[in-house]
Amino acid sequence: MKIAVVNWRDPWHPLAGGAETFAWEMARRFVGAGHQVCFVTARAPGQGRGESVDGVRIVRMGGVFTVYPLVLCWxxxxxxxxxxxxxxxNGIPFFTPWVVxxxxxxxxxxxxxxxxQFxxxxPRWLAAFGRFLEGPAARWTYRRHASVAVSPSTVRAMRERLGWDGPVHIVPNGxxxxxxxDVVKSPAPRLVCLGRLVAHKRVHLLxxxxxxxxxxxxxLAVDIIGRGPEEERLRAxxxxGVTLHGYxxxxxxxxxVERAWVHVSASQGEGWGLSVLESAALGVPTVAFDVDGLRDAVRHGETGWLLPEGTELAKGVAAALTELDQTYAVKCRAWADRFSWDRSAxxxxxxxxxxxxEPGWEAW
Known part of the structure; x- marks a missing residue:
């Protein structure tokens, strides 16, 4: 097949996150299976207009907002x-059914x-416009097309909050x-927070x-790994006991991550929470709030702890550190081993x- 993967950013964009990882891992595997792939995305300052990486042709154009009309014209x-x-x-789709x-x-x-999150x-007026595009406009545009979500939480939110009534298939992250x-676990309690430094991640709560x-x-020490628009404010x-590493x-x-005792996510909501799975693969359980996506990525009492929204994060983390034992690391690794980019592709x-x-989420 000749496939166009249209995504807001590529993995080398300074604001890239889990969505970019998903799109890129899929694109690479499509090429490996013999398909032709063009990855169409925005162009960050300093990035070239085009290149080929791992057999994927990358085409870049436009910025945060202009990428949408430019990609449609392309x-x-x-x-x-x-x-x-x-x-x-990534907030709003590209509305590609209108041009193909x-x-x-x-x-x-x-x-x-x-x-x-808008x-x-x-600004208020632009947030309202974003909600219109994400909701009624997208629902009508894609009504004849199948959709893909990365978690049961996302499917539920699409149905309940966007009124999405077309077929939605789950393709999880790998x-x-x-x-x-050869990493030695920290002798003293150590927390890690992994992800983009943006407002809805609520790193300030940690x-x-x-x-x-x-x-x-x-x-007790804390490592924060990631970059984003909130970095300067957080660093100040x-x-x-806290180290902000950046990228x-x-x-x-x-x-x-592997040195840490516990990974902490204070996010307001995720599609899945790729950082949770990455931490679990290294045997590190996660403390998170019981919100969209994270309630799917974290198995409460087995691979981490889910806190009701409004819970004081310090109390939730303290309870986790007190309860933590080696069984969590074993269950974390077993949980992460169930997910594969190859299988998702x-x-x-x-x-x-x-x-x-197959429709069943339980198979994953």
Whole structure:
């Protein structure tokens, strides 16, 4: 097949996150299976307009907002070239059904519903417009097309909050992380927070909890790994014992995560929470709030702990550190081993070919 993967950013964009990892891991495997893939995305400052990586042709154009009309124009001029378009929704989709041939198969890939997050990042009027595009406009545009979600939470949110009534298939994230193997666990309690530094991740809640936790564990340390628009603000108020690393190469990131006792996510909601799976693969359980996506990625009492929204994070983390034993590491690794980018790509390929796939989430 000739496939266009249309995604807001590529993995080398300075604001790339889990959605970019998903799109790229799928694209690489499509090429490995013999398909032709074009990854169409925005262009960050300093990035080239195009290149080829791992056999995937990358085409970059536009910025945060201009990427949408530019990509539509680009596809319109090439509407006869592609058999399949993966239209990745990162807040709003690209509305590609409007510009491709009717016989071109379009799959809308949704990581999570953004309606409640628009207000954190945009002025009120623009947030309202974003909710309209994500809801009624997208629902009508993709009504004849199948959709892909990465978790049961996302399917439920699409149905209940967006009114999505078309077929939605679950294709989970896989996991791919370096495993150094010679890392010694920190002798003192150590927390790690992994992910983009953006408002809805609420990393500030972890910083607020540190002082109380260090009253009980004076040697407690916290590592924060990631970059994003909140980095400068967070760095200006780091409590004692906290290190904000910014971006780390994969092997170094894995070493820092594996040293930790517990991974903490204070996010308002996720599609899945790729950082949870990456931490689990290294035997590190997660403390998170019981919100969309994270309630799927964390198995409460087995691979981590889910806190009701409104719970004081310090109390939740303290309870986890008290309860923690070696069984969590074993169950974390077993849980992460159930997920594979290869298997997810095979499932997505079947959907692109119009084949039936097993509906059960439990199989994962």
């Amino acid at each position: 596809l319109l001029l090439r509407r006869g070239r592609f058999d399949v378009v993966l239209d990745c929704q 041939r009717r016989r071109t198969r379009v799959l809308c890939v949704v990581h999570h519903v953004h309606d409640r 207000g954190l990042h945009l 996991v791919s992380i370096a495993r150094p193997g 910083l607020d909890a540190v002082a109380e936790l260090r009253e009980r564990w004076p040697d 108020r780091l409590p004692e 780390l190469p994969e092997e170094e990131k894995a070493r820092v 095979q499932r997505l390929t079947a959907l692109m070919l119009g084949q039936d796939v």
